[in-house]
Amino acid sequence: MSAHGTATSGTSATSASLEARNLVKDFRLRSGVKSRILHAVRDVSFTLEPGRTIALVGESGSGKSTIARMMAKLEAPSSGEILLDGAPSATGGSRLASYRRDVQMVFQDPFGSLNPFHPIRHHLERPLRIHHPRLSSKEIGARVDELLERVRLSPASTFADRRPHELSGGQRQRVAIARALAPGARFIIADEPVSMLDVSIRLGVLNLLAELQRQEQLGVLYITHDLATARHFSDEILVMYRGEIVERGPSERVILDPQHEYTKTLLEAAADPDRLGRLRDEVRNGG
Amino acid sequence: MDDSQPTLDRAPDDSGYAMGDDAPFQAPVSAEAVRESAREASATAAFAVAQAGRGGRFRHILPSRSGKLINGLVIVGLITLFGIFGPMIAQPPRDSDNDALLPPSAEHWLGTTKLGYDVFSQLAWGTRGSLFIGLVAGVVALVLAIVFGVFAGYFGGVADEVLTLFTNIVLVIPGLPVVMVIAAYVQTAEGLGPLARSSLLVALVLGITGWAGSAVVLRAQARSLRTREYVAAARVAGERPARIIFVEILPNLVPLLAAQFIFGVIFAVLGEAGLSYLGLGPTGSITLGTMLNDAQTGQAVGTGAWWWFVPPGLIIAALGAGLSLINFAIDEVVNPKLRLAPENAKRQRQAAKAGKGVADTGAFA
Ligand SMILES: Nc1ncnc2c1ncn2[C@@H]1O[C@H](COP(=O)(O)OP(=O)(O)OP(=O)(O)O)[C@@H](O)[C@H]1O
Numbered sequence: 001m002s003a004h005g006t007a008t009s010g011t012s013a014t015s016a017s018l019e020a021r022n023l024v025k026d027f028r029l030r031s032g033v034k035s036r037i038l039h040a041v042r043d044v045s046f047t048l049e050p051g052r053t054i055a056l057v058g059e060s061g062s063g064k065s066t067i068a069r070m071m072a073k074l075e076a077p078s079s080g081e082i083l084l085d086g087a088p089s090a091t092g093g094s095r096l097a098s099y100r101r102d103v104q105m106v107f108q109d110p111f112g113s114l115n116p117f118h119p120i121r122h123h124l125e126r127p128l129r130i131h132h133p134r135l136s137s138k139e140i141g142a143r144v145d146e147l148l149e150r151v152r153l154s155p156a157s158t159f160a161d162r163r164p165h166e167l168s169g170g171q172r173q174r175v176a177i178a179r180a181l182a183p184g185a186r187f188i189i190a191d192e193p194v195s196m197l198d199v200s201i202r203l204g205v206l207n208l209l210a211e212l213q214r215q216e217q218l219g220v221l222y223i224t225h226d227l228a229t230a231r232h233f234s235d236e237i238l239v240m241y242r243g244e245i246v247e248r249g250p251s252e253r254v255i256l257d258p259q260h261e262y263t264k265t266l267l268e269a270a271a272d273p274d275r276l277g278r279l280r281d282e283v284r285n286g287g
Numbered sequence: 288m289d290d291s292q293p294t295l296d297r298a299p300d301d302s303g304y305a306m307g308d309d310a311p312f313q314a315p316v317s318a319e320a321v322r323e324s325a326r327e328a329s330a331t332a333a334f335a336v337a338q339a340g341r342g343g344r345f346r347h348i349l350p351s352r353s354g355k356l357i358n359g360l361v362i363v364g365l366i367t368l369f370g371i372f373g374p375m376i377a378q379p380p381r382d383s384d385n386d387a388l389l390p391p392s393a394e395h396w397l398g399t400t401k402l403g404y405d406v407f408s409q410l411a412w413g414t415r416g417s418l419f420i421g422l423v424a425g426v427v428a429l430v431l432a433i434v435f436g437v438f439a440g441y442f443g444g445v446a447d448e449v450l451t452l453f454t455n456i457v458l459v460i461p462g463l464p465v466v467m468v469i470a471a472y473v474q475t476a477e478g479l480g481p482l483a484r485s486s487l488l489v490a491l492v493l494g495i496t497g498w499a500g501s502a503v504v505l506r507a508q509a510r511s512l513r514t515r516e517y518v519a520a521a522r523v524a525g526e527r528p529a530r531i532i533f534v535e536i537l538p539n540l541v542p543l544l545a546a547q548f549i550f551g552v553i554f555a556v557l558g559e560a561g562l563s564y565l566g567l568g569p570t571g572s573i574t575l576g577t578m579l580n581d582a583q584t585g586q587a588v589g590t591g592a593w594w595w596f597v598p599p600g601l602i603i604a605a606l607g608a609g610l611s612l613i614n615f616a617i618d619e620v621v622n623p624k625l626r627l628a629p630e631n632a633k634r635q636r637q638a639a640k641a642g643k644g645v646a647d648t649g650a651f652a
């Protein structure tokens with residue numbers, strides 16, 4: 001999964017693809033009587049393709065999660081559209097259901113994204129029942145075990161009936177990945193999937209994600225702060241700053257030969273975290 | 288669970304980060320990895336303990352077995368048993384063959400009323416009647432509070448504004464006077480048939496007027512649960528709103544729902560007593576409130592017939608206290624700070640005794 005192929009962006013594809021076209025998201029912030037508009041995402045376009053990973057990097061508050069939530073249809077864009085296999089995607093009804101079957105999301109917080117009341121089994125059974133209503137209970141049970149085994153939670157029978165608080169952070173995030181796979185998704189939006197995990201297990205989870213991606217030919221949007229894993233795990237990197245994509249290109253090229261001032265800042269900061277604040281100020285004042 | 292094999296659940300690639308034919312992405316993390324594996328092992332052990340102890344879905348939201356909870360449950364349990372079984376063993380409550388105003392004796396444990404009714408028998412039936420009204424009103428109030436509170440909190444937007452406006456209107460209307468007006472009106476209204484002046488009607492009136500405070504509490508909690516990632520995850524999985532509310536959100540509100548239900552029962556039992564005392568209660572059935580009303584009109588206080596009005600008063604007070612104790616115990620689960628409050632206060636007193644400035648120790652922080 002090293003960087004190969006060329007970056008495709010902006011062009012609409014008629015084959016399998018998930019395309020964001022000119023996405024804009026404005027939030028109206030109200031403080032007392034005054035209200036002002038926050039442009040969280042400004043005119044962002046990219047195309048996810050089967051078997052390829054796009055990394056979205058950028059500082060806190062640059063709008064990465066907002067893009068993820070729009071792609072997962074948790075929020076409607078202020079303007080722009082999302083195309084699945086070249087066709088505009090729905091906002092409701094049975095076409096939204098089929099969108100959800102194809103596009104799934106892995107959330108940042110493994111402690112918050114599983115309902116503490118329900119056992120692991122519930123979290124995997126529900127997407128199976130919703131998207132495959134014809135399956136019998138026995139088949140669903142078999143699929144739940146199969147999903148758990150695939151994310152290396154084995155033996156599945158010891159995990160299925162536990163409650164989320166009886167699992168470690170890494171194990172929970174594996175459950176979250178299994179849940180995203182359950183409907184048979186072709187595209188996965190992973191919003192900082194390992195940032196809340198212990199450093200020691202991050203790579204295990206990312207490697208698992210990469211392996212599943214290769215097996216299933218998934219298209220993945222990998223949102224992260226971490227340029228090293230972005231380089232290793234993705235084919236293309238989009239650098240986001242204040243709601244805009246300021247630089248994009250094949251991962252190696254962006255990391256080894258950054259063009260935009262902000263990308264250089266990020267790279268230098270990654271090499272020397274103490275300088276992050278000062279450098280960011282310089283970029284702001286300079287640009 | 289076999290504790291001797293704690294690493295059974297470890298993914299094989301965790302230690303080596305092998306990635307097929309791609310170059311493994313290596314990082315100097317072996318010490319950390321060992322620690323995490325220990326953590327996962329302890330999670331496994333904790334699971335075994337949890338399974339061995341009291342398991343079940345509600346385990347993590349059950350109140351701890353505190354003194355308050357046990358006292359409350361015992362008081363309410365005894366009164367409930369009395370309400371269920373008392374009427375079976377007592378003589379008919381409207382049997383007026385007895386002499387009037389007999390003091391307590393072996394034959395009439397709690398004496399008789401001015402009309403010669405056995406007070407113990409009246410008390411048993413009255414307890415049953417009051418509990419019935421409390422339960423029905425509590426359920427009605429809870430359902431309305433869920434509709435107006437949880438739905439408003441979850442859906443937000445226009446639905447929230449309309450539902451919350453209505454809740455606030457109901458909330459600011461003073462309670463008992465409205466109940467009195469409604470009770471007086473519906474009970475004289477024509478066409479109600481057997482419902483008129485029944486305890487079911489009183490229960491409905493109390494339920495319909497007593498939900499607004501609970502709705503406000505539930506709305507706030509639903510609003511906060513709505514932003515949880517597991518609710519967003521359920522939406523991404525394709526769950527419908529009704530299912531998200533009832534399957535994903537409400538189970539996590541069970542302690543709060545229980546507390547609001549108990550609050551509704553207390554409100555209804557006391558409200559019924561108030562209404563009946565004023566002569567607006569059910570006439571067809573006996574409740575603790577109608578007993579007090581009878582004692583009042585029969586001038587029990589003036590004639591010194593304490594056995595007539597003290598027992599129903601005591602049961603109302605004990606029921607209110609017992610239910611409140613259960614509610615306090617639930618509150619401690621919902622809001623763990625409360626459980627620590629007495630300990631903190633104790634620590635502060637000790638610190639003050641020891642001559643240390645409380646403010647300096649930062650005990651208030
Ligand atoms: N519901 C909302 N209402 C108002 N403002 C919002 C809302 N959601 C996000 N924002 C704002 O939009 C901007 C982008 O937020 P977003 O969560 O997308 O950032 P991010 O890049 O994911 O940051 P992080 O790396 O910290 O996760 C922020 O300034 C945030 O405050």
Ligand SMILES: [Mg+2]
Pocket residue numbers: 064065066191192
């Ligand atoms: Mg984010």
